[in-house]
Amino acid sequence: MAKTGNKRKNSVLTLTLIAILCFVALAATAIAGFAAYTNSRNAQRTIAAYDADAERFSSTGLKNVEMSKENVVSVFTSDVSIGPSRVITVCNYPNGMRNKPNEQAVIYDVLVRLVKYDESAPERYVPVNAAFMEDYDGYSVTVRREETSVNLSSINLSDNSTFSNKSLTAGVANSDKFVMTFSTDFVENRPNALFVEMVVTPRNEGLHALRGIFKPELQAQGAVNAWEGYFSDDKNNAPSAYDGYNYCVTGVGEGSVTITWDSAKVALSYQSRSLLINNAAAVVNGNEITFAVDSDDEYFKGRYDLIFHRVNITTESWSDMESDVVECEFVE
Numbered sequence: 001m002a003k004t005g006n007k008r009k010n011s012v013l014t015l016t017l018i019a020i021l022c023f024v025a026l027a028a029t030a031i032a033g034f035a036a037y038t039n040s041r042n043a044q045r046t047i048a049a050y051d052a053d054a055e056r057f058s059s060t061g062l063k064n065v066e067m068s069k070e071n072v073v074s075v076f077t078s079d080v081s082i083g084p085s086r087v088i089t090v091c092n093y094p095n096g097m098r099n100k101p102n103e104q105a106v107i108y109d110v111l112v113r114l115v116k117y118d119e120s121a122p123e124r125y126v127p128v129n130a131a132f133m134e135d136y137d138g139y140s141v142t143v144r145r146e147e148t149s150v151n152l153s154s155i156n157l158s159d160n161s162t163f164s165n166k167s168l169t170a171g172v173a174n175s176d177k178f179v180m181t182f183s184t185d186f187v188e189n190r191p192n193a194l195f196v197e198m199v200v201t202p203r204n205e206g207l208h209a210l211r212g213i214f215k216p217e218l219q220a221q222g223a224v225n226a227w228e229g230y231f232s233d234d235k236n237n238a239p240s241a242y243d244g245y246n247y248c249v250t251g252v253g254e255g256s257v258t259i260t261w262d263s264a265k266v267a268l269s270y271q272s273r274s275l276l277i278n279n280a281a282a283v284v285n286g287n288e289i290t291f292a293v294d295s296d297d298e299y300f301k302g303r304y305d306l307i308f309h310r311v312n313i314t315t316e317s318w319s320d321m322e323s324d325v326v327e328c329e330f331v332e
Helices: 002-053 130-136 270-279 318-325
Strands: 058-060 072-077 085-091 106-117 125-127 141-145 148-152 166-168 175-182 194-202 210-218 226-231 244-252 254-261 266-268 288-294 303-310 326-331
Touching: 072 085, 085 166, 085 210, 106 141, 106 148, 125 194, 141 194, 166 175, 175 194, 226 254, 226 318, 226 326, 244 254, 244 326, 254 266, 254 303, 270 288, 270 303, 318 326
Parallel strands: 072 210
Antiparallel strands: 058 085, 085 175, 106 125, 106 166, 106 194, 141 148, 141 175, 194 210, 226 244, 244 303, 254 288, 254 326, 266 303
16 A cells, blocks of 8 residues: 555656646747747838838839939840830739728829930939930830820820829729830830830829839840849938838849848848739748749839848948848849
C-alpha cells in the first residue's frame, strides 16, 4: 500500500509538472503571438492610414503631379511602319485596389494637346503654335475612347471638349480606356521635339488632376527584352527632401523583374504590393518582390509605376538610391 501511495504521489507530481510546463509554453506562445499581433497591428495601422489617404481616382499612364513634366511616359514601337501606341486608363479607385471604388460618381474632363520642350519654361513642356507645326506637317496623334476619337495635328493643336463630362459609376470598380496612337512620322523622322500632353481633371471636390507627357520612341532591335528600374522624381531636389518616391520599371519584351530594397532606408508601399500581386503575379519575400513583365500587356503596356515610402534617407544621392537603396534585376 505504501508503494501504491508513492506511485500516486509521483503521478500527481508528474501531472503537476506537466501542467506547469504546458502553462509556461502557452504563456510563451501567447506572448509571442501578442508581439506578432502587435507588429501586425502596427503594420495594419500604417496600411490603413495609407489606404485612407489614397485617392479613389487613378490612372495607368497619368499621375497626380503638380506639372506634367514630372511624368514623362515613353511610348514604344520596334517597327517604323507601326506608329507607337499606348493604353491609358482612368479609374475610380486607387491603382491596384479595385476593392476600394469611389462611393461617389466621378465626373471628369480630358485635355489632350500637342506640346514642345522648352527648357526656359518652368513647366518645360508648352503648347505648340501653328508656326511651330509648319515643320511637322503630316504628323498626327489619335486619342480614342470606344467609338469616339480626337485627331491632333497641325490643324487641330488641342482638344478639351470631346472627352468632357465623362462619368465613372459610383460604388463599383469602374474605368475608362483611352488609346493614344502616334503616326509613323514620329518614328521615321524622330522629331524629339513634339510630344502629347494629357490632363484628366475631376470635377469632384477633393480629387486631383492626373497628368502626363507622352513621348514616342523607336525601340532599338538589340534591346528587345530589356527592362530597367529608376526613380522618376525631380532630381533637382535631394532624396532627403521627399517623404516618398516614385519608382518606374519600364522596358520591352517578356520575363520577370526582381526589385530588392534596403528596408532600413525605404519601404515598398502597400498600394504597389497590391498592384503587382493582383495584376502581375508578384511574389513577396521580405524586402524583395518578383513579378512578371510583358510590354504587350494591355494593363501595364511596358511601364510599372511603384511607390516607396521613406524610412531613413539622409545624405543619400540619387545614384545611391538607384544602386544601393533599391536594385532592379531583369531575367528573361
